[in-house]
Amino acid sequence: MKTSHIPLNYHPEKLKRELRPFYIGADEKDIQEMLKTLGLTKLEDLYAHIDDDVKMSSVALPRHLSYEELILHVNEIANKNNLKISFLGDGLPQYKVTDVVGPVCNIRGLTTAYTPYQPERSQGTLQTLWIYQSLMSQLTGFEAINASLYDRSTCLFEAMNCALRLVKDSTTVIVANTLYPGDLEVLETHAKNTGMIILRAPVNPHSGKIDIPALTRLLNTTPLVAAMAFPQVNNLGNLESVDEIVDLCSTNNIKSIAVVDPMLLGSGGLKTPVKFGTRMQGSDMVVAEGQHLAIGPNFGGPGLGIFGIRYNDQDKISIRSSAGRYIGKTQDLKGRECKSLILSTREQHIRRDKATSNICSNQSFVASIAGASMLARGDEGFEETLNLSRSFAERASEELSSFEGVELRFKGSAFFNEFTLKLPVNTKEFISKGSAQGLHVGVDVSNRHPEVSGENLLLMSFTDIHTDKEIEALIAFFSTQFEKTKKGTPAQKIPEVMLRSDKPQIPKLSTQDIIDYYERLGKQNLSPDDGIYPLGSCTMKYNPYINDYAASLPGFTNIHPEAPVEDVQGCLEILYQIQEQFKAITGLPGVVTQAVAGAQGELVGIKMFQAYHNDKGEGDQRNVIIIPRSAHGTNPATATMAGYESKVIEGKVYGIYTVEALPNGEMNLNQIKDFLKTDGHRVAGVMVTNPNTAGIFETGFKEMSDLIHSVGGLVYMDGANMNAIAGLLDLNKLGVDAVHNNLHKTWTIPHGGGGPGDAIVGVSHRLLDFIPGVQVVKNQGMYEIVKAPKSCGSFHRHFGNFAHKIRAYTYIKALGCDGVRKMSEVAVLSARYLFKKLSQTSPTLPAEAQSSPRMHEFILTLSQETFKKVEASGTPRANTVARIGKLFLDFGFHAPTVAFPEQYGLMIEPTETYSKKELDQFVSVVESILRLVNDHPEVLKTVPHFTPIDRVDEVLANKSPVFSEKITSHLPRIIPDRVDAEKLRNSTSSDLCEQILLAHRNSL
């Protein structure tokens, strides 16, 4: 292999699945045998029931790259970025990445596992998130920190929504104009059409801080205010008067939302938000970005949205209005302490349109590594980092302000490690000159505030990544531009009252101890590496190592999203190419790359629909979104969040109109037709998953699209199931206007135990003008950024979870035009093969859809006799399938998706990753499980038996939730597996059944 690449940190030839052609488990012989079992001759026959009119003749992608070509290719792109000494920060500061991050990112049990819906087999993920929540509580003082939201911007919107729910009859929120403009843009975009009124508190041009008298007047004159959000460190680097602001919020009975930088709350840093206010009453909620606690800038993402809310004797209720997942401490049925997801009844998968948010995948793995990194720093490490950052900022501010015409712009205001300089020259040109000298000197904030206009302003950030030599290089550069003529201005001393007085008591552990601990946690989870991970609708397929390798190249990880465009050509190339790849894959002419999860992709789609209808002057009239009942909970939650609140007025449905399914498992097109006859003019659009959540292709989709378009509505396709159709069906021909592709499903980015996910949204020609965020275009060999003419706003401060774009890009390059099709074909073949085999012995759902061809997944159930036997043995019918899911854990497999979309169903999705031998073994496992349930239904009372813990007491977990513990020295105990999952998978079914029966008897 040529030398111009960074060496791999793994041996592909030693990995079972890494070098398989297109990462497909089945070889040609397997494929032929499976086709024969199905009575088919070729892979295309799997799609024979779908109209040729909507098929794609070929995928307009180049041929696939070999493994070696791929390695060189991704290095070549990464090398196109120019890394320079950087003083960019602006809400995404760059700190040292601790030594634990690389090794923890390589723990496949943690990176590749799904959301911990099965706590008995996910204590690994749950524990990493527990540590995160606990340490973040210590850092912020907040009793309850959730297990992460996407990023600071979307956290802000979620916090505002929470406040609107909590403050009766409120409609309005106030935000400080000193919050980062990107965050404010995302907030405004989300709020459009929802009824949320956003008012801005202006900046005082002298102090560069919120104008408190103006804020007071705003509060006194505005009715129905729910909340005020304000930063601790503002967008000019200045420390805000947080005590005065929180006092004002308390006096006006509104919720105070503090936006902080968690790094700066470490030992020796700034005051915690629970102590804001002259009575130390604290803010009501905290919102923050935590990406830099864990990883480098990665061109802006994945981020880590930190959200916290009070949970104490005075207030145990507010938390129930908040968004996102929480991990709680609880017990299993035998009283062993363990962790599980809690308060889920607020979430979209249960409450659908009444959910507190549409968030599903969060930023779980970034939270996990933030936790590990906090342990690697400990109080001492934080203190060292903060001292260094502060001292560099002090030195630079004094030295730089000694140059002719250069001034500290807000001399009277204290700052910590970021400050704004006033320059005697145009800031943009100055930044360009700096770049030519190998420096990213800072961010141009000249136009940030109209109150401070007409000045040349530069915002600079100093952290522990810098060295004395780099500060000297910065000063030397200034000296090439200006004369040193005066004494510099020393930084203001930070008032005591703004500083942290106590210590968070975060322990500092050794790198090796942390890695060992997290490795042990990784073993408590399952990974698709090990075997079939049958979680239907989640597409748990193999996540190639090479994708992670590409994303970890320093050219990508260390580049800041606000670096000059000529220095980020490699990143822009990835974004440009991924736009092209997804145009080819979907057949649609436009692509949005900002969404960071499927649910956010849905919101992007629906917000574009609103922008389109508003543009036509029909925004108010189009007040209905049509959604099938079998839809994932995020669909109704998204529509509601976008502003389509469900209600019935004078017999008319507003908001979500629900469509039922036909006996064959497809949606009832006649019901839609009838609704359109009377209410077509009110329809904004439909949201339909295709193939649907029963694994059945909606053969009437094209007809439905035509009908919707004929009444002026638009079509959203939930593309969570693209793994069945990518490269085979043309979504443009299907009439799709917007579709999200979950990169953490079909496109192989690891799920991280709950996130970060990512989504690419394809859009039709109708929506091209309304695309949010930026588009990358190629102009004379250079990549540039442009905005759509009627852009509906922005969903991310930068470019989404950029590191994940690299992973998906790398995967698609490995697949090329042939691989994309083959991946889908073999995924469908594998599912249909399993369906054929298993449906010979077990009933399937929908009950009358036996003959509907299955695509990538299918739903199994039990016979009525078996249900009756189970009930008679003491397990309620409603709990039966969930308990059967636990029995899969006893066989060393993850559970299928239980009770969705059919209450009595087990949804199985094998993906294309596994060989026929593995599929056959899985058939025998499922048959053994169902036989065991039939013959010994009593075992369901005690399942699972071999995981580290018994079944979790979810009632207890939710009744008196515990959100954190104080971790000051030792890490929480890890309970070992009773029997290793690999050993279980390698046992014969008959042995296992005997062991299960024995374990059942012993546990009574």
Ligand SMILES: Cc1ncc(COP(=O)(O)O)c(C=O)c1O
């Ligand atoms: C059908 C469907 N739609 C939407 C989603 C939401 O995607 P995400 O978790 O990426 O937000 C999921 C996730 O499980 C899904 O299965």
